[in-house]
Amino acid sequence: MKIATWNVNSIRARLPRVVEWLRAAAPDIALLQETKTLDETFPRSEIEDLGYNVALRGQKTYNGIAILSKAPIDVLARELPGEPGDEEARYLEGFSGGVRIASVYVPQGQVVGTERFAYKLRFLERLARHVDTMLADEEAWVIGGDLNVAPNDGDVHDPEKLDGEVCFHPEERARLRAILWRGVTDAVATFHPEAGYYSYWDYRAGAWTKDHGLRIDHLLLSPQAADRLRDAGIDRGPRGLEGTSDHAPAWAELDGPDR
DNA sequence: ATGGTCGCGCTGCGA
Numbered sequence: 001m002k003i004a005t006w007n008v009n010s011i012r013a014r015l016p017r018v019v020e021w022l023r024a025a026a027p028d029i030a031l032l033q034e035t036k037t038l039d040e041t042f043p044r045s046e047i048e049d050l051g052y053n054v055a056l057r058g059q060k061t062y063n064g065i066a067i068l069s070k071a072p073i074d075v076l077a078r079e080l081p082g083e084p085g086d087e088e089a090r091y092l093e094g095f096s097g098g099v100r101i102a103s104v105y106v107p108q109g110q111v112v113g114t115e116r117f118a119y120k121l122r123f124l125e126r127l128a129r130h131v132d133t134m135l136a137d138e139e140a141w142v143i144g145g146d147l148n149v150a151p152n153d154g155d156v157h158d159p160e161k162l163d164g165e166v167c168f169h170p171e172e173r174a175r176l177r178a179i180l181w182r183g184v185t186d187a188v189a190t191f192h193p194e195a196g197y198y199s200y201w202d203y204r205a206g207a208w209t210k211d212h213g214l215r216i217d218h219l220l221l222s223p224q225a226a227d228r229l230r231d232a233g234i235d236r237g238p239r240g241l242e243g244t245s246d247h248a249p250a251w252a253e254l255d256g257p258d259r
Numbered sequence: 260a261t262g263g264t265c266g267c268g269c270t271g272c273g274a
Binding site for chain 2: 009010012013034036037060061062108109110116148166202203204205206207245246
């Protein structure tokens with residue numbers, strides 16, 4: 001089964017790109033981030049017409065995540081535990097096709113040292129604690145999304161210049177690596193350890209043309225899911241189209257009878 | 260070149 005994640009930067013603005021991507025890539029499960037709309041204004045029928053079930057946790061203007069799956073979806077959680085009062089729509093977890101899956105949109109952090117950056121660090125710590133509880137179940141799960149952290153030097157185009165900047169700050173990288181050290185597999189890095197294998201290019205400053213990207217979109221696998229990992233990668237194609245997201249989809253192919 | 264471009268929704272914020 002193929003599980004993909006894509007920060008679409010508004011599902012309503014991106015619908016034609018998302019529809020053509022779902023047709024071409026045909027993931028069994030697609031995890032979306034930054035849908036930027038309430039559940040009642042999500043283009044549900046257009047997605048369902050492609051053969052997907054839809055689970056949503058929307059928000060007006062900002063954030064918003066979704067799980068699309070060809071199999072029925074049982075929603076398990078609509079928020080990441082650990083911060084009561086956090087109203088931002090950044091986490092949705094379900095069970096579909098025999099796999100536990102989560103779509104996550106980690107806060108970008110804005111500027112190092114701000115409250116938004118502190119919120120990002122807290123969010124990554126909440127994710128680590130939740131991973132601990134999920135690891136205890138010893139089942140196959142995949143957490144996919146825009147984690148807004150580039151873990152390795154090769155995941156940014158200029159590691160010396162960007163060291164200490166948002167998305168490549170040591171405190172963020174330590175928190176993501178702490179999750180990986182628990183025995184979680186970075187699916188894309190497993191098949192593409194090479195430098196410069198990016199998932200995001202800023203709209204500004206010709207970043208796409210100059211290939212000044214970041215690898216910040218990730219698929220995290222439990223050991224039981226990693227045992228079934230056959231291949232993984234990033235589809236650059238959609239990023240080069242007109243009217244597209246500033247992120248490219250990442251995907252992982254798992255062996256197994258479940259669909 | 261300390262710049263630059265999107266989306267939302269109608270002014271500036273978030274990324």
